[in-house]
Amino acid sequence: MINISAKQLRYFLAVAKQKNFQKAADECAISQPALSMKIKELEGTLGQLIERGSKKFYLTQTGQALVNKAENIIQSFDDLKHLANKGDGINQLSIGAIPTVAPYLLPKIIKTISKQYKDIVIEPKEAVTDKLVSYLITGKIDLAILALPTYEPLLTEIPLFEEEFLLIRHINDANKPVPNNKELTNMKLLLLEEGHCLRSQTLSFCKVTSVPKNIMEGTTLTTLVQMVSSGIGVTLIPEIAVPFETRSAKVSISKFQQQKPKRTIGLVWRKSNPLLRQFNEIAILLKNLNQIK
Numbered sequence: 001m002i003n004i005s006a007k008q009l010r011y012f013l014a015v016a017k018q019k020n021f022q023k024a025a026d027e028c029a030i031s032q033p034a035l036s037m038k039i040k041e042l043e044g045t046l047g048q049l050i051e052r053g054s055k056k057f058y059l060t061q062t063g064q065a066l067v068n069k070a071e072n073i074i075q076s077f078d079d080l081k082h083l084a085n086k087g088d089g090i091n092q093l094s095i096g097a098i099p100t101v102a103p104y105l106l107p108k109i110i111k112t113i114s115k116q117y118k119d120i121v122i123e124p125k126e127a128v129t130d131k132l133v134s135y136l137i138t139g140k141i142d143l144a145i146l147a148l149p150t151y152e153p154l155l156t157e158i159p160l161f162e163e164e165f166l167l168i169r170h171i172n173d174a175n176k177p178v179p180n181n182k183e184l185t186n187m188k189l190l191l192l193e194e195g196h197c198l199r200s201q202t203l204s205f206c207k208v209t210s211v212p213k214n215i216m217e218g219t220t221l222t223t224l225v226q227m228v229s230s231g232i233g234v235t236l237i238p239e240i241a242v243p244f245e246t247r248s249a250k251v252s253i254s255k256f257q258q259q260k261p262k263r264t265i266g267l268v269w270r271k272s273n274p275l276l277r278q279f280n281e282i283a284i285l286l287k288n289l290n291q292i293k
Helices: 006-018 021-028 032-046 061-083 102-116 129-138 197-205 221-229 239-245 276-285
Strands: 050-052 057-059 092-097 121-126 143-148 155-170 190-192 216-218 235-238 251-254 262-270
Touching (some): 006 129, 057 061, 092 102, 129 155, 129 262, 155 197, 155 221, 155 239, 221 239, 235 239
């Protein structure tokens, strides 16, 4: 009798995706030696799955064949777990949100959904877009709130609202003309670290093909705004973050006059999830997200 667990398959898929045992271990929240042991156990059952070299590894023919089968098995397994929630209510819901949305909207979202589904247990998770998309596909989360589009055919995307990015400068620059996108590239531009969609959107607005040399990076919008407050540079932040991030900072807030950088925030879920009706109900509930008190 073949004994393979869903957890082993999740570990294998993480290794196949990351092509690196340490990165896969980090994604799965497990130590690298423990992950390697689980993969060896799986290979003991199915045969060699990974061809290991000095620096790289490759999936064997068996390993490549297992990837698609394992994805289908895990998806079916997750769908079966969700069947316990079918009916009018949802017992448990995991919601992910990108860092430039989570602090400002996630509390309102949780409060709003909890009012509709009285006994629900909500598990929030904050992560960058790529991770949230991966979590949705692998069933680690049910819903995600992020910037659209994701360009992922396995996911359903429902737009919730659109917002502009505003220019944040030092308070002494309040009366200066608002620069256009080209002029921004000549200024000390403060950006979030690699991996944040806001960083990519800002660079896209500036129409640069490579990252300018005069940028500085921060891990959060709070850090960027406080750096602006200290006279270090300028940054762009979404409208939703402005009341929270600028209230105690010595900064000026300006809207762009002609080309206006903006983004669409939406609710996203896996198309095959059996809770489609409930998710559509939640999407309708959150359509007026900016008006939620």
